[in-house]
Structure formats: structure tokens, C-alpha cells
Amino acid sequence: MDSRLKWNQKYKNRLQEMELPLPNPRLQQLTQYFTGGSALDLACGLGANSLYLAKQNYEVEAVDVSDVAIEHLKQQSLRQSLNIHPSVMDLTDKGLFHKKEKEFDLIVITYYLDRSIFPIIPSILKDNGFFFMETFYHSPHNKKNVSAQYKLEPGELLSTFTDANWHVLFYEENESEGRQTIFVRKKHSLS
Secondary structure, eight states, X not given: OOHHHHHHHHHXXXXXXXXXXXXXXXXXXXXXXXXXXXXXXXXXXXXXXXXXXXXXXXXXXXXXXXXXXXXXXXXXXXXXXXXXXXXXXOTTOTHXXXXXXXXEEEEEEESOOOGGGTTTHHHHEEEEEEEEEEEEBOOTTOOOSOOGGGSBOTTHHHHHTOSTTEEEEEEEEETTTTEEEEEEEEOOOOO
16 A cells, blocks of 8 residues: 555544544653754654644644645644644655755654665754654564564664764663654764
């Protein structure tokens, strides 16, 4: 099944069941770092994180493959008068990232994994900007029904984002929930 069709159906079902998501709890715990500016929410889904960030004074670009999710987020942001710009985007089309001339103060990815995005993140994040990511990993204690290709290896986020370009502010690998979470600041480049 085409990924757009799959996600459109999942989001239609959630909306029919009135299952509105809540913002990521670990993201909410990091509020002390959120001073506003520009944010990019990749694979935003129904937009709980986007709505939360807009309330923290961010101008949010929210992208997802599902037009059902994006339409829902457009309605929510208009209803609440929030500064969110939702758009449909297939994140597997990396050419779309190169068309982005904007750099962001904050980039958020939750429960979406495409490792080919990792090298692109620094190029669209401002110096001293923040990157937050949380997704599934291969945990010995968690047997969630998620394909192995969409799970990180143990310690993968930490090893990916601990080079000279990043300052790690928060990292957690929760075995029982089968998730990894990282929050990093991009160091100032000398170029």
C-alpha cells in the first residue's frame, strides 16, 4: 500500500474515534530551552507537537505525507489562531530539503525514521539551534509491532549526534517503552 494512503487511513480512523494526540512528554519537559523563533516539525502527523510549539512562540512549518493530517492541522491552527504553516511533503524526496532556503531554530522528529535525513539536519538548522528526536529502537524488552527498518539500534541516536557539531542536552534510551530520545544543540560553525 502507498504510504500516503496508509497514513491517510490511519489518521481518518483516529479522527473518527476522536483520538487527538498529545504533545510528546519529553519535548514538553524541555520547555526551558524554547524561546521562540522558527521550528520545523517533520512527519508531524495530526500536529500535537506543532500546536504545542506554536504556543511556545514558534512559527512552525509542519510537514507530513498525509493530506488528511495536514488538513486537520490547518483547521486546528486557524481555529486557535496559531502561526503554523502545514504542508504535504513526502520526506523520502530529499530534493525538497534542498529547496528549503530557510534555516530553523528548532527541528523536531517524533516516531519517524529515515536515516538519510540525518546528514541534512545540520544544513537546515541554525547555529545554536536545537534538534529533538524520539523514535523506536531495538529494545530487548519491548516487542512493539514495528518493522525493524523503522527501529534504531541501541545507542544509535547518541552515536549519530555526538560529534564536534553537537552538544547533547538530553538523551534517554527507555528499554521498557522501546524508544530513544535525544535533544541536542548545534554548535556554532567557524565558517
